[in-house]
Amino acid sequence: MTDIDTRALDRELKKGSAELLILSLLEAQPRHGYELSKLIHIRSGGLLTFHIDSLYPLLYRLEERGWIKGTWVEKPGERRRRLYKLTAHGNRVLAAQIKTWETFVEAVRRITAGADHA
Amino acid sequence: MHDWQNEVRARLVSLRLKPEREADIVDEIAQHLAERHREAVSGGARPDEATRVALAEFHAGNALAQRIAALKQAHAPATVAAGASTGNWLADFWHDLRYAARAFGKHKSFAATAVLILALGIGATTAIFSVVYSVLIKPLPYPNADELVRLRHSVNGQFGGADFEPTMYVTYRKENRTLASIGLWTDSSVTLTDGGEPERLRGIRVTDGTLQTLSVQPLHGRWFTKDEYGPAADGADPVIISYGFWQRRFGGADDAIGRELSIDSRPARVVGIMPGDFRFLDYATQPDVIAAVRLDEPNLIISGGWSYQGLARLKPGVTSEEARADIQRMRPIWIDSWPLPPIAGATREVLASFPVAAVVRPLKDDIVGGAASMLWVLMGAIGAVLLVACANIANLTLVRADARRQELAVRAALGAGAARIARALLVENLALGAAGSALGLLLAYVGLHFLVALGPSNLPRLQEIGLYAPVLAFTIAVSLLSTVLFGSMTVLKHAVRASAPFVATARGTTTSRERNKARSALVVVQVALALALVVSAALMIRTFQELRDVDPGFAEPTTVQTARIWLPNSLLGQAEQYTRVQHEMLDRIAALPGVESVGFASALPMEGPGWAGTAPIVIEGRVPPPGVFPTTRGTKFVSPGYFEAMGTRLIAGREITWGDIEAGGRVVLISESFAREIAGEPAAAVGKRIRTFVETDAWREIVGVVQGVHETGLYEEAPDFVYFPALLADMWGTPLVGTPFVAFTIRSKRAGTANLMDEVRQAVWSVAAGVPVTHTRTMADLYSGSLARTSFVLVLLAIAGGMALVLGIVGIYGVVAYVVAQRTREIGIRSALGAEPKQLARMFLLQGLALSTIGAVAGLAAAMVLARLMQSLLFGIGPLDPLAYVAALVAVIAAATLASYVPARRAAKIDPMNTLRAE
Secondary structure (H helix, E strand, C coil): CCCCCHHHHHHHHHHHHHHHHHHHHHHHCCEEHHHHHHHHHHHCCCCCCCCHHHHHHHHHHHHHHCCEEEEEEECCCCCEEEEEEECHHHHHHHHHHHHHHHHHHHHHHHHHHHCCCC | CCCHHHHHHHHHCCCECCHHHHHHHHHHHHHHHHHHHHHHHHCCCCHHHHHHHHHCCCCCCCHHHHHHHCCHHHECCCCCCCCCCCCCHHHHHHHHHHHHHHHHHHCHHHHHHHHHHHHHHHHHHHHHHHHHHHHHHCCCCCCCHHHEEEEEEEECCEECCCCECHHHHHHHHHHCCCEEEEEEEEECCEEECCCCCCEEECEEEECCCHHHHHCCCCCEECCCCCHHHCCCCCCCEEEEECHHHHHHHHCCCHHHCCCEEEECCEEEEEEEECCCCCCCCCCCCCCCEEEECCCCHHHCCCCCCCCEEEEEEECCCCCHHHHHHHHHHHHHHHHHHCCCCCCCCCCHHHHHHCCEEEEEEEHHHHHHCCHHHHHHHHHHHHHHHHHHHHHHHHHHHHHHHHHCHHHHHHHHHCCCCHHHHHHHHHHHHHHHHHHHHHHHHHHHHHHHHHHHHHCCCCCCCHHHCCCCHHHHHHHHHHHHHHHHHHHHHHHHHHHHHHCCCCCCCCCCCCCHHHHHHHHHHHHHHHHHHHHHHHHHHHHHHHHHHHHHHCCCCCCCHHHEEEEEEECCHHHCCCHHHHHHHHHHHHHHHHCCCCEEEEEEECCCCCCCCCCCEEEEEEECCCCCCCCCCCCEEEEEEECCCHHHHHCCCEEEECCCCHHHHHCCCCEEEEEHHHHHHHHCCHHHHCCCEEEECCCCCCCEEEEEEECCCCCCCCCCCCCCEEEEECCEEEECCEEEECCCEEEEEEEECCCCCHHHHHHHHHHHHCCCCCCCEEEEEEHHHHHHHHCHHHHHHHHHHHHHHHHHHHHHHHHHHHHHHHHHHHCHHHHHHHHHCCCCHHHHHHHHHHHHHHHHHHHHHHHHHHHHHHHHHCHHHCCCCCCCCHHHHHHHHHHHHHHHHHHHHHHHHHHHCCCHHHHHHCC
16 A cells, blocks of 8 residues: 555545544543554554644644543653543544444445445 | 754744643643654664654644644633733722732831821921912902002101091092002991990991902992992991901891991991901901991092001003002192191192102002011921921832842742833832822811911911912822922832842842942931021021010010000090090009009000001201101100000100190100210200191100110111100190000009909099900010011921921931941951941941031031021021021031931941851
8 A cells, every 4th residue: 555645645534533533542541642643653554644733733622622631640750741531522422423434434335345446 | 952842832932822821732742842852862863863853743834833723722811920011001000009008018117107207298398388378379369359459658768557548549539540449448446335345346447449449249238339438427327347247246147237236336337248258458357347438528638647548459451560650640630639738837849848659569469578588488498398308208218129129020020021110119109109198188287277376466368378279289299299209219220120130149239339329318418408497497596586685675574564445436536535534544553453653655566557656757956948858757655654664764864744744745755766866865865856747836845765665576676766745735736636545554563464454444444434445465465476477487497497307317317227237247247356346336427427417518508598598587697697507517417426326336236246147
């Protein structure tokens, strides 16, 4: 899949799925911003990259909506870090978005399944 | 190590984030960058490559800021940095005010001291300005008062007691070109004879035109009609009464108009009532009764008795000078218009030769007269006290501001700019100023009552003194000015400096010398002003001493009781009769226990104007050529025993006796100065003869010479006086002339006591029942009355000088104490190194003295200026009287020494161990 224009893929997928990605990553445990960006990068196999410009405004937007909450956490001997976690509201949104996404993916699969991809 | 925080911050600068939020974001993203960098480095990149990698997280075009800008948090309302201005000046002002109140609450003694000092300064200034305004500046209480003028005639440059006669009035009224109206009046005190004890009422008689000139309408009723000014008719005399009399006598009844009174045993009818605020010129006792001067105008003749006073209203646009020239022009017309009196020698040529000049002065100037210089001097003195007070407060605030450097620096760090801090300090000072002014106004109100009570009764317009609107405006202006004065120093200094970063210093400061210079300068100003005021007070004290040293011409005034007797009208016109009655009364009073001697006279020394007379006196052998007028001398009518009762020394010859009087009274006594003029030596004047300028009057032989008596007051030289006997033949062209209204003088150790006066009244009434006995006072009262104005000025200047001196002492003490406190460490070291306590004390003592000396020298210059302004108030000394200056200098230097000594001694007592340990 190396000849796919990653930047175009980025843009397209991010547009619709960025929030879903963040929410689902936070579902498992609270994480801080850098961790989120690394996770996305690694789990997408390098296909998706969230730079500061995109990541933090997104996080702040989600925070403003009340879907996630960021808190400063200070562990002994360490600098304080801002950890984001999913709120109850965010949980419900995540479930709904996953449903929508699955429905959409299923629909696309059904439509494209008819075409023959050799 | 790259500053990640700055990288982030720089990109967020355009957003309006709350400071905490911005800090959070910066921190967070900076950490992200740091981690990226660390990761790159551990991945093998070089530090600068790693940095580039990290920074690659930012895309071009500051997308970060753009995206965050779309969020709500980027639109936080502008917050107030803790110390910065809100932009809303009302909110700022309120905040500053609360802050100031809190600050003063914590430093109560400073606030209380400052407010008190300011209140004293402003209160005193307001009170004195009230007097100045009410007396000098406020217009007279008449419509268009600046058109009113007082008309006078001066003879040989001297003024008599009154200057007009009715024929002049008629001529001037008809022929003038410059006057809108003219009127005469004369004092005419009357006796209310309604039954019960007769009451003596102050009254005046006015011609047509007088009331119109003043233009004050009656409250009820009317003015006199033309007929009522005409020839005397039968029936009751119409009178206009004062508001006060209306209240007293009629209880303010509505039907008082038309009611009848018995005045001088004749019927009178009330036709008008004047309003409560009507003031007839500046009479200390306002007239209760106004009657009409009734003139049969077509049949008047020149009488030569100029017993009326004149006033007029100028036509619009006319000056006093033009009116004066007009009256001078009319004089020859007057001389030619009327029949002459049937007195030999009274020809038109003689009349024309009288060296009479018309004098026209604005009425206000005439009333206020000599009071102006006195009041302005007092105003200047009190202004100086206010300056001293402000200097004192400025000093206090400077000291306090030092202690607040830290607080001000913190405010600057919290975001307050220099302008903001300046405004805050200004508000503090305004708060002080407002509190001081409010208290000062209260003090002024109280002080004004005290001033009016203390004020000399001959201070013009004394009853009109009060706190008027212009005075309040003045107070506000003065308060603002004072606030600016004492506040500006600190506001400017600290606003400018405080906005610089606060530099922590352990002890001593970089600008202590500069601050001390300011404080020292203030103290020098205070001492200078204090010295000027103390000198002026000392000059008044010296004046007072000199005045008291003047021999007034009578002895032991506390033992001389005086009283005026008013004989019933029925006796008037029969000179012999009333002299006989008076003689009888005199004998009865002389018989009272404790009475050493008695006499009576037409006027008493220092009784005030209007009682004694003047007349041109011809000396035998020195009759002036025609056209030249003999010099006017003071005249008085005295009984035998008068000089003995007064304690006036007889220098040559003998006193008048009752035998002389029975023989026609062709004798006189004269005063020492007149005797010397006539004959060189007083004794040589005895036997010479004089008469009045009326040619048919008898020559009278000088039988005695008395010491000069200060008949008109202590400030002037004892005038030339002629003392005529109480009853005279061939005087003023009349066969027999007496003195109907006399003042008795009774020498007794019991003078001034109520029971002596009761006995005197009984004695008087045993001769003529029920006659009013008034003006009962001792010669000492008259004497202090003549000193009243001087005492008034003296007391006030002494108070001003005292206040300034006390404030100056406080100032010096403050500076020296402060310097000692500042240099405690240095003193401790010196002491440890073996300096004697006396040496240390002397060091600071000299510092205080140096300041005071500079101040005193500067003050000398100010004192000399003030003294020159005061010159008209001084007597017997010049404005540079050495005694006064030396005394003042000594007082101020002594005070300064004391003020420096106390803190200096404390310096000497400083224990070096304590100071050094406290390091």
